[in-house]
Amino acid sequence: MIGRRAVEAFRDAFGHLGRAKARHAVSLAVLILSFLMSGLFLSLSNNLRGRARELSQDVAIVVYLKSDASADDRRVVEDRFRRSPLVASLRTVEPQEAKGRFLVEFPDLKEILDNLGRNPLPTSLEATLHDPAAPEAPIASFMNEIRTLGGVDEVRFNRAWSDRIRALGRLSDAVGLAVGGLLILVSIIVVSGAVRLNILGRRKEIDILRLVGATNGYIRVPFLLEGAILGVAGGLIAVGLVALAVRLFPLYLGNSLGALQELLSFWALSVLQAVGLVVGGGIAGLIGSLTALGRVFRT
Amino acid sequence: MIEFIHVWKRYHKPGWALADISFTVDPGEMCFITGPSGSGKSTILKLLTRECGPTDGRIRLDGTDILRIPASKIYILRRAMGIVFQDFRLWPERRVFDNVAVPLRVLGAPAKELKRKVFLALRMVGLHHRIWDLPGDLSYGEQQRVAVARALVNNPRLLLADEPTGNLDPDLAGEIMTLFREINRQGTTVIVCTHDREIVRRFAGRVLPLKEGRLMERSSL
Numbered sequence: 001m002i003g004r005r006a007v008e009a010f011r012d013a014f015g016h017l018g019r020a021k022a023r024h025a026v027s028l029a030v031l032i033l034s035f036l037m038s039g040l041f042l043s044l045s046n047n048l049r050g051r052a053r054e055l056s057q058d059v060a061i062v063v064y065l066k067s068d069a070s071a072d073d074r075r076v077v078e079d080r081f082r083r084s085p086l087v088a089s090l091r092t093v094e095p096q097e098a099k100g101r102f103l104v105e106f107p108d109l110k111e112i113l114d115n116l117g118r119n120p121l122p123t124s125l126e127a128t129l130h131d132p133a134a135p136e137a138p139i140a141s142f143m144n145e146i147r148t149l150g151g152v153d154e155v156r157f158n159r160a161w162s163d164r165i166r167a168l169g170r171l172s173d174a175v176g177l178a179v180g181g182l183l184i185l186v187s188i189i190v191v192s193g194a195v196r197l198n199i200l201g202r203r204k205e206i207d208i209l210r211l212v213g214a215t216n217g218y219i220r221v222p223f224l225l226e227g228a229i230l231g232v233a234g235g236l237i238a239v240g241l242v243a244l245a246v247r248l249f250p251l252y253l254g255n256s257l258g259a260l261q262e263l264l265s266f267w268a269l270s271v272l273q274a275v276g277l278v279v280g281g282g283i284a285g286l287i288g289s290l291t292a293l294g295r296v297f298r299t
Numbered sequence: 300m301i302e303f304i305h306v307w308k309r310y311h312k313p314g315w316a317l318a319d320i321s322f323t324v325d326p327g328e329m330c331f332i333t334g335p336s337g338s339g340k341s342t343i344l345k346l347l348t349r350e351c352g353p354t355d356g357r358i359r360l361d362g363t364d365i366l367r368i369p370a371s372k373i374y375i376l377r378r379a380m381g382i383v384f385q386d387f388r389l390w391p392e393r394r395v396f397d398n399v400a401v402p403l404r405v406l407g408a409p410a411k412e413l414k415r416k417v418f419l420a421l422r423m424v425g426l427h428h429r430i431w432d433l434p435g436d437l438s439y440g441e442q443q444r445v446a447v448a449r450a451l452v453n454n455p456r457l458l459l460a461d462e463p464t465g466n467l468d469p470d471l472a473g474e475i476m477t478l479f480r481e482i483n484r485q486g487t488t489v490i491v492c493t494h495d496r497e498i499v500r501r502f503a504g505r506v507l508p509l510k511e512g513r514l515m516e517r518s519s520l
Contacts (some may be wrong), residue, residue, distance in 0.1 A: 004410070098507060209405065211348060212382075
């Protein structure tokens with residue numbers, strides 16, 4: 001009986017949708033816009049987080065040793081690194097290897113380096129961390145301690161960029177939440193209006209149903225489904241449009257952004273995010289219907 | 300079966316829609332509530348279906364005070380009734396079959412039983428051959444018979460009709476009333492509200508005359 005009633009309720013709900021096409025098309029468009037905006041910001045945030053993660057893999061404390069640092073100085077520094085719980089691995093970069101890296105990064109400067117007559121790049125120690133996103137304070141304290149050791153010329157920690165990009169990701173999340181949230185609120189109001197008009201337009205049918213002994217649930221469920229179906233459809237279409245944007249953005253706009261392309265590009269939504277948008281659409285539609293039902297049935 | 304005990308009803312306007320109405324209707328009885336427009340006929344039906352409640356007094360159905368039925372359970376009361384309206388109240392975009400099937404769908408009747416009962420109800424009103432037509436394809440008299448079939452499809456103990464012949468010419472009105480008489484002979488209690496004295500005269504039954512919300516003596520109508 002429940003299965004049969006469910007089929008009837010869906011049939012009624014689709015019947016409602018088919019009867020007021022223009023009204024429901026507007027609701028659907030607003031829902032799509034709302035969840036498209038949320039999806040695009042999520043996608044942008046995915047990209048920024050991904051970039052930050054990539055940069056985090058290169059995060060290291062780098063110690064440049066003085067040219068006159070003794071073997072003992074170097075051993076003391078290495079020992080201190082190995083004893084630190086922050087450090088995952090330690091690698092020594094000899095001047096020759098440093099020069100090789102430099103030439104890979106800046107091949108145009110080879111001539112200048114050759115003209116110097118000697119390799120100006122010092123020996124360095126590169127320490128990767130167990131947690132590249134670990135709190136700043138213990139790392140700074142450890143670096144200050146290293147600076148006091150003999151033979152140490154300079155200590156650097158190259159996490160600033162990944163921190164900035166991660167912060168951009170968080171900003172994108174927040175903007176997405178605010179803009180998406182506002183639009184979703186608007187879409188709830190629009191769905192509520194559409195369902196309310198539909199209920200008022202079917203007042204006589206509802207009266208007949210009441211008089212033949214229909215329960216409130218029997219009467220309300222198709223209207224609830226109507227909103228939920230609109231919401232799920234809006235969410236699904238929005239997810240599809242985000243997927244399209246992820247594919248088309250690099251082809252049409254990406255190149256014109258130059259260096260910013262890396263940051264301002266879209267990454268595909270995760271399955272969880274896509275499902276979240278669709279379910280969110282359904283919930284927004286359901287809330288719209290519920291508010292409409294509450295208002296109409298109260299009067 | 301039905302008891303109205305000193306029932307008073309006032310709407311949001313001056314004056315009483317019903318004033319101190321008391322009567323009983325026995326099971327299997329056919330009863331006419333008559334009177335001019337605004338005399339309170341429809342209010343009596345609305346009170347019986349709990350579309351509204353009285354200002355004062357009690358209403359009993361099979362010994363149960365229907366005013367004590369909680370709002371969430373009123374559907375149970377209504378499932379025991381069939382109702383026919385002057386304006387038919389059919390769903391124009393649904394076929395005759397679907398219109399008649401509404402009370403059974405609400406009850407969750409299995410498809411096979413639903414089809415059988417709809418067919419029997421339509422055969423009873425002589426419209427089983429129009430089962431797949433839309434209400435708009437039928438004459439007024441046929442539409443009212445569809446509405447009667449919808450009211451009967453669930454085998455109600457009580458049939459309420461509010462000006463069922465108001466939109467019909469005398470011949471079609473006679474057809475509908477003959478149908479009600481037949482339904483009543485099969486054991487269903489029938490209450491018909493009408494302002495049509497000719498109908499009341501032609502179809503003998505108990506008459507409850509109303510005037511300005513008060514129940515009058517038969518002779519004073």
